[in-house]
Amino acid sequence: MGMDGGDEQMQEPASCEERIFVSVRLRPLSEKEIVRHDVSDWECINDNTIIYQNSLSVSERSMYPTAYTFDRVFSSDCQNQQVYEAGAKEVALSVVSGINSSVFAYGQTSSGKTYTMTGITEYAMTDIYDYVQRHKEREFILKFSAMEIYNESVRDLLSADSTPLRLLDDPERGTVVEKLTEETLRDWNHFKELLSVCEAQRQIGETSLNETSSRSHQILRVTIESSAREFLGNGKSSTLAATVNFVDLAGSERASQTLSAGARLKEGCHINRSLLTLGTVIRKLSRGRNGHIPFRDSKLTPRTHVEQSRNTLLFASCAKEVTTNAQVNVVVSDKTLVKQLQRELARLENELRNAQTASVSSDFAALLRQKDLEIEKLKEEVSTLIQQRELVKSEVEVLRQSVKDESLGDKKPLKIWAAPNPQYPELRVQNSWDFERSSIVTPVMDVGDGSFTPSDRQSCSSEESFLQLPDFKLNVPHSSFSPQLSPKIPNLFESNMCEDKNGELDENSEAPCKEVRCIDSGRSSMDRYSDSNVSDSSPKKYQNYNMSSPRENTDISGLMDIGNEDRLKRESMSLHLKNSSNHPDIVFPSPEKPYLWHLKEEISSRRSFKLTRSISCKASLMTDLTSEWIERLEKDESTPPMGNEKDFPGRPDSFRNKLSALKYDLPNEGLSRNGSQSSSTTATEYELNALIEKNESQSSSMSAPGIEHMPPDVPTPEDQNNTIFSTSMRGTEEMSTKQLADHAVQVTEPILYGKDVKDVGLDPIPDNYGSPSAWPLEFKRRQREIIELWHACNVSLVHRTYFFLLFKGDPKDYIYMEVEHRRLSFLRSVSSHDNQMVENGQVLTPASSAKALRHERHMLSEQMRKRLSIQERENLFLKWGIRLNTKHRKLQLAYCLWTNCKDMDHIAESAAVVAKLAGYVDPEKTFKEMFGLNFTSVQQPNKSNYTLKRIVLSFL
């Protein structure tokens, strides 16, 4: 149903919003099709829903809806009369009440458009004449016109000479036909007679008409004017005028699919252009603009034209979303119109005057007050910032001086720098010789008198004991290198390793990261002091223990205050100043503060320090793929254009480099018993696990990362090993750092089944899921758990997708599933304790990962424009229940993805969509490397087993 405004017509304000009434008709199988034993692909399951009967592949399922709902659907045995009564009558007859309307049929060739429209037009005209007959109180004038649009030119079907007509763009009336023949006819039969005479004449002169008719658009237009025969009470007569269009469109199939060439191709192009324009208009209208109300009814051809049928349904779905504003067209005289307009003008002027006097003055006053307040606030902030800056400046100065003095005395070069984060100015001081040493991690030793002291200088490097600040990233040239994925695990904690700009480890680098080591003091200890009101990025959970000059045991108060961020900043700065006068590079916690005592107890009793880098290891796996992908998107590089996935060269080289950088080189560097690096690492690993084990025994739900218990129902040799490991951990509380390190190596040995540690990389993973027949079930169970963990941990959707699509239940997938499960369990455990992780210098919290996930969803929604055609997008929206006339549809869709962990269909479909958006091409195991944590480099040829120890290390 649609509205046209004519010169003399005026639309009454009273109107109601309506949607286009859309019905779909299934054509019965033709005789040919019956002979071929074709079966219809579509079925009406009730009066409103049509479904695709054949099964769809997963990717098809994710892209296309299987059921479509319309105002009405008609099965193939339905008659024209029923279609008219239920699908067109009300609309067609609105013309007699002064409301414009259109009924049109859209569909591919031979779908039954002409068959249906002929029937509808007949029934409608009969009803219109009937109405005219029954309403003698009004006078009716009916005007008919019939035209054909073929190859973009218009013919008047009522004129015998078939003179082509031109379309004109009239600024006031829109597009009109220049020489539209209008016949005032006595009745419908008169009109049909005339029409058939004209047609017969044309056929004589133009034999191709029959051929072309199906490829042209044919429009029958009936304009009805009616006025009351008697004046109304107020002395005026009301005249209504409206038009109804019956439009039989040309076949909607694509030109390419008609296999046409030459003149036929040109014809096809024209038809397509018209239909494309129509489709565009409908699509635009479906997004919320008012306009014509096209009515559509089609039958769908079966099987061989599924795509066409889908397109028809998509078109119909778009049309369904168009809202119309049907109004009665009342024809009024110019005089009346002028008077009405004058009244309206006066009313509006009045409204404007009142509004101005009432609100303007008070609005401005309030606005001014608000702005004044804002200015005051800003001024205060500026002065606070200036003060802080001065404070830091003097701090730098004092520190520089005292450090200089000291370093000269010791003949050791010192480095001081201020982190460039204006939010949290912080100083870092480092004896350079400290980081030239390899180290063993024992950040703080309890000397038994209630105070903290660094352990023996020989065994404690400042690197390990220097906690990282949130602004760490600013000091480190960003690299895609992910430390936690490094095969050289010991190097993660080693002082003289640093990432260079290429993400490679550079032993001699002077980059600041070399001088900063980060230790997260462990969630148990931190939990006590955490303040839930503090933002996640607050540095509250980081304490600086600069132990590079262990000679001094300086008391600092306030450093551990974890109250609000500002206070912490101020106190932290003042502490530095306070200490800097004597020993600028020594910062120890003070026993005077009760929370420090707690911390000390935690540390001394359980050595529960964790290296934040270790923790970040858990996070990087999940973020790497996404960050890589998002990075790529943001740079807009290597993004294959839509539809050209096959040509997509794959991930950029940098990514491959990164993968290769992650290759394991385990036996030599990772597990050498003799190397201090390995000792320190293992000790760290040990401590980390000890802490986690405690935490998890508290929560009794999570598994520790690295070495952890297998599922309880799987009795394997690992159970034994893990038991040994756990027991050993508990028995080492009194150990020195050195012992600890050695012991850590010992406790890992049982895992190796008595082999040399160097062999660990080749150890097979036992078949943990029992008999091979148990694996499919176990796989499903694991998969579901992982999906839920992904959800709980806000894991990147791209990561989930790749993982989900790559690991489909092959027995070899066990190892990947196991690793992923452990990693996620750990992550969830950490985040459920409100701990923070650091990755690439960025603090990761549940809030930050949720934010990253939101960012990813936005990126995915952006990708929809690039990777999906409009049609594909709209199919998807329909499929995912997103109305085509709502805003931010792409974003809505992105926010639907991967949300229902319980519904595996939803998961599969989400994965298919994300895969398409992320340019996922080849599910081969190349990509498994991404999840394989560098297993492949040590994979034995033709061996499917991997080493447990490697998994353990990969976690750290």
Ligand SMILES: Nc1ncnc2c1ncn2[C@@H]1O[C@H](COP(=O)(O)OP(=O)(O)OP(=O)(O)O)[C@@H](O)[C@H]1O
């Ligand atoms: N519902 C129906 N019941 C019986 N026959 C039908 C039905 N619909 C279509 N047909 C028959 O199918 C054939 C094609 O129909 P029709 O010419 O209406 O298709 P069309 O969509 O108008 O094609 P074109 O785009 O080429 O004009 C005709 O022979 C018509 O009689």
